Amino acid sequence: MADDGMLLNFEIGDAPLKNQVKFKGGRWRDRLKAQRNAKQWQGNGPSSTPPRRNPITADHEASRPAKRPRTEDGDSHRHAKVPRTADAGPKAPSHAIKTGHVSSSLFTSNPSAVTDFDRAPAEEVEPPKPSNAPLSEEAENFRSLGVSRRIAQHLANKLEMKAPTAIQKNAVPQLINGDSDAFVQAETGSGKTLAYLLPIVHRIMALSLNEDGTPKETKVHRNSGLFAIILAPTRELCKQISVVLEKVLRCAPWLVCTTVIGGESKKSEKARIRKGVNILIATPGRLADHLDNTKVLNVGTVRWLVLDEGDRMMEMGFEDDIRTIVSKIRAGKLLKENPEGVVLDGILPSRRVTILCSATMKMNVQRLGEISLEDAVHIMASKSEMTRDAEAGTEAVFAAPSQLKQSCIIVPAKLRLVTLISLLKSTFARKGSVMKAIIFISCADSVDFHFDLLKDTKALEPPTPHSSPSKADRNPNTDATVAPAAYITSPANKKVMLHKLHGSLAQPVRSATLNAFSRCKDPAVLITTDISSRGLDVPSVDLVIEYDPAFAVPDHVHRIGRTARAGRPGKAVLFLLPGCEEGYTSILPAATPIVPQLYESILQKGLITAVNLPSTYTTTETGKQTWTSRAEALQLHLEQRLLAKPDDATDEDEDGKAKAKAKAKQRSKPRDNPLLESARQAFRSHIRAYATHVREERVYFDITQLHLGHMAKAFALRETPGGIGGGVARRAQKAASGGDKKAKVSSSGKVTIKKSDGGGGGGGDDYDDDDDDDGDRIGAVDEDAARRMREKMKMVMNASSEFNIG
Ligand SMILES: Nc1ncnc2c1ncn2[C@@H]1O[C@H](COP(=O)(O)OP(=O)(O)OP(=O)(O)O)[C@@H](O)[C@H]1O
Numbered sequence: 170m171a172d173d174g175m176l177l178n179f180e181i182g183d184a185p186l187k188n189q190v191k192f193k194g195g196r197w198r199d200r201l202k203a204q205r206n207a208k209q210w211q212g213n214g215p216s217s218t219p220p221r222r223n224p225i226t227a228d229h230e231a232s233r234p235a236k237r238p239r240t241e242d243g244d245s246h247r248h249a250k251v252p253r254t255a256d257a258g259p260k261a262p263s264h265a266i267k268t269g270h271v272s273s274s275l276f277t278s279n280p281s282a283v284t285d286f287d288r289a290p291a292e293e294v295e296p297p298k299p300s301n302a303p304l305s306e307e308a309e310n311f312r313s314l315g316v317s318r319r320i321a322q323h324l325a326n327k328l329e330m331k332a333p334t335a336i337q338k339n340a341v342p343q344l345i346n347g348d349s350d351a352f353v354q355a356e357t358g359s360g361k362t363l364a365y366l367l368p369i370v371h372r373i374m375a376l377s378l379n380e381d382g383t384p385k386e387t388k389v390h391r392n393s394g395l396f397a398i399i400l401a402p403t404r405e406l407c408k409q410i411s412v413v414l415e416k417v418l419r420c421a422p423w424l425v426c427t428t429v430i431g432g433e434s435k436k437s438e439k440a441r442i443r444k445g446v447n448i449l450i451a452t453p454g455r456l457a458d459h460l461d462n463t464k465v466l467n468v469g470t471v472r473w474l475v476l477d478e479g480d481r482m483m484e485m486g487f488e489d490d491i492r493t494i495v496s497k498i499r500a501g502k503l504l505k506e507n508p509e510g511v512v513l514d515g516i517l518p519s520r521r522v523t524i525l526c527s528a529t530m531k532m533n534v535q536r537l538g539e540i541s542l543e544d545a546v547h548i549m550a551s552k553s554e555m556t557r558d559a560e561a562g563t564e565a566v567f568a569a570p571s572q573l574k575q576s577c578i579i580v581p582a583k584l585r586l587v588t589l590i591s592l593l594k595s596t597f598a599r600k601g602s603v604m605k606a607i608i609f610i611s612c613a614d615s616v617d618f619h620f621d622l623l624k625d626t627k628a629l630e631p632p633t634p635h636s637s638p639s640k641a642d643r644n645p646n647t648d649a650t651v652a653p654a655a656y657i658t659s660p661a662n663k664k665v666m667l668h669k670l671h672g673s674l675a676q677p678v679r680s681a682t683l684n685a686f687s688r689c690k691d692p693a694v695l696i697t698t699d700i701s702s703r704g705l706d707v708p709s710v711d712l713v714i715e716y717d718p719a720f721a722v723p724d725h726v727h728r729i730g731r732t733a734r735a736g737r738p739g740k741a742v743l744f745l746l747p748g749c750e751e752g753y754t755s756i757l758p759a760a761t762p763i764v765p766q767l768y769e770s771i772l773q774k775g776l777i778t779a780v781n782l783p784s785t786y787t788t789t790e791t792g793k794q795t796w797t798s799r800a801e802a803l804q805l806h807l808e809q810r811l812l813a814k815p816d817d818a819t820d821e822d823e824d825g826k827a828k829a830k831a832k833a834k835q836r837s838k839p840r841d842n843p844l845l846e847s848a849r850q851a852f853r854s855h856i857r858a859y860a861t862h863v864r865e866e867r868v869y870f871d872i873t874q875l876h877l878g879h880m881a882k883a884f885a886l887r888e889t890p891g892g893i894g895g896g897v898a899r900r901a902q903k904a905a906s907g908g909d910k911k912a913k914v915s916s917s918g919k920v921t922i923k924k925s926d927g928g929g930g931g932g933g934d935d936y937d938d939d940d941d942d943d944g945d946r947i948g949a950v951d952e953d954a955a956r957r958m959r960e961k962m963k964m965v966m967n968a969s970s971e972f973n974i975g
Contacts (some may be wrong), residue, residue, distance in 0.1 A: 279584070
């Protein structure tokens with residue numbers, strides 16, 4: 170059954186139970202059980218080990234709430250015995266919760282973790298030396314790698330980069346002196362961008378400057394030809410590369426770079442190309458388009474084609490575009506001198522060079538290599554890596570930065586949301602402890618929902634004529650994507666700013682939001698999809714939270730690589746469900762063991778004080794508050810926010826209140842809270858996304874083990890929404906019965922299989938109000954169906970919407 174009934178909350182607290190503990194309130198059966206449990210522990214004597222879990226949790230787990238009487242309507246019947254104050258019904262004037270009397274049943278029927286926490290490695294182990302930091306200045310400098318004095322001085326004096334990183338040390342001399350294709354592979358945050366940019370800029374500059382830095386007679390300029398094209402999978406990454414390149418080119422202002430990316434005006438891109446450009450940064454789709462339609466784009470002088478994050482481009486379906494681009498560039502005759510008579514050969518490579526870059530290598534990179542590389546050299550950060558790779562065979566070993574501290578929280582589905590809030594609350598409790606955190610979520614709908622849930626809508630009211638003019642936050646492009654956070658800001662710290670980013674947002678919004686997050690001086694959180702997992706380089710990201718695990722291990726490596734960059738410290742926390750997901754850590758690369766954490770300790774730490782709830786939803790604190798009761802109060806509050814009717818939801822949509830009222834009057838049926846609909850949609854997308862983990866990892870992310878009723882709670886929903894896909898239910902039906910049975914998803918999330926009446930009837934989304942908890946799991950999804958679903962998800966979430974291929 171779904172555990173969304175209400176339980177009476179015992180005031181047991183966290184302290185060890187004393188003799189003669191009296192349990193008050195609640196059903197007699199629960200009281201008796203708690204009493205018996207307490208006696209049992211005391212009877213075992215001091216030498217016996219108490220259960221790991223908090224008594225209240227353990228007790229709730231042992232007991233099962235009695236079955237509820239069935240009634241017709243959805244939510245209300247589930248709380249039939251609950252006092253009005255706990256419901257968001259019309260008779261409750263405010264959203265007051267009487268904590269201590271009524272709470273949401275968060276701590277019952279949760280599966281236990283299989284991890285042995287007692288044998289877990291200690292969290293405070295000193296991490297090894299950073300593996301992606303610049304090398305020591307005394308031993309290494311850019312000049313010694315063959316980079317011109319002008320560039321080396323510019324790097325040291327203006328960009329504060331005195332020594333190269335290990336990958337730069339190996340790649341730069343090779344690319345300056347050799348004309349071979351190259352596959353540059355090094356861990357995240359190790360400076361791969363400069364590893365390919367510096368040789369390119371050095372050699373183009375050499376067309377205009379002698380070795381001693383004196384100018385040559387002929388100086389190339391923006392109209393002297395396009396010499397290099399850099400392809401990257403996302404617009405954000407293109408812009409970021411362009412920012413780095415522009416900084417480097419400040420020491421050679423006669424050279425020009427520009428971007429051509431989806432979502433921008435093609436007309437203005439054409440105009441820029443016509444004015445002249447020496448280095449072009451592009452997304453594959455848009456470049457292929459320009460090669461077809463922009464006559465002024467001449468690739469005869471192009472000597473370098475760089476494919477940054479090559480595996481990602483393949484994964485996103487850019488293979489055809491890349492084939493087209495490579496063949497078009499190769500088809501043209503390679504000009505030995507440019508139209509102005511400047512001799513290119515000898516200074517620039519005498520052949521077209523392709524450079525492939527990635528921190529990870531998937532099988533598809535090999536295919537990309539076949540399309541684009543010829544006799545490529547494999548450049549890695551260290552000799553030992555190269556040897557190990559050669560010995561291991563074809564597949565390169567990829568790793569996370571050694572200084573990155575990784576941990577995982579094994580948390581039951583029902584407790585995910587409150588645990589996330591608790592983690593954020595304790596993370597931002599003190600000033601300066603963490604400046605920036607990124608939360609990765611599986612899909613855009615879920616990002617939208619979590620952003621709306623966690624933002625402080627009160628603080629978003631537009632400035633009145635008397636209020637002081639606010640700063641950058643009034644950028645209209647970030648109005649819907651940047652907001653102060655509710656719940657997680659502590660009085661001892663500055664207001665935490667919340668940001669959201671995913672591919673369904675318009676390009677100007679995406680750019681402005683990323684800019685706002687990057688420049689934010691206050692503590693900041695970015696809630697995002699995998700769109701931000703690749704290549705993004707935001708300074709001072711101290712923490713990465715994978716609230717939903719990545720769809721494949723290489724994606725995990727890229728996600729956590731958003732912190733611990735260029736030798737800086739960083740932490741990554743992964744949320745896992747108890748059960749098969751726990752085994753996932755065994756396949757993750759980590760320099761030091763991934764430390765499992767108890768969700769109870771996260772809740773305890775985060776809820777040491779009550780969560781700061783918006784004023785309209787205050788809790789009436791009675792009696793002693795414990796972390797469990799605070800967690801339950803918080804969950805209940807979140808659920809009530811979703812259930813509040815639009816008219817009550819004053820702080821959900823202050824601006825649109827009048828409009829909402831007028832509309833609601835016109836309708837006979839009351840409108841649902843938009844946040845409720847957003848939660849339902851997020852839930853559905855989340856479940857569908859869950860089915861898209863790569864096949865090899867599906868043993869850890871087994872959709873048949875997912876408890877939909879419990880997972881709904883993680884979206885603050887009391888009812889499991891329907892319409893998860895007829896799809897999912899039908900697949901369950903197909904897999905479980907070979908086609909002659911009919912699957913039903915119950916309102917609590919249960920899939921039951923019934924004999925078909927033979928008439929088809931289709932109904933994957935029928936509801937079966939079955940209160941039995943035992944089989945409350947989604948049915949098996951067959952391989953083929955999962956593959957189709959994965960492909961569809963990829964199309965929907967990544968290729969078309971996430972990245973808006975231009
Ligand atoms: N030699 C250097 N000295 C100091 N900082 C450097 C150096 N080289 C690069 N950096 C900095 O390191 C950070 C990471 O660089 P970059 O984005 O190129 O890493 P990457 O290897 O491409 O990472 P990813 O695989 O995640 O894309 C950037 O902030 C960059 O400014």
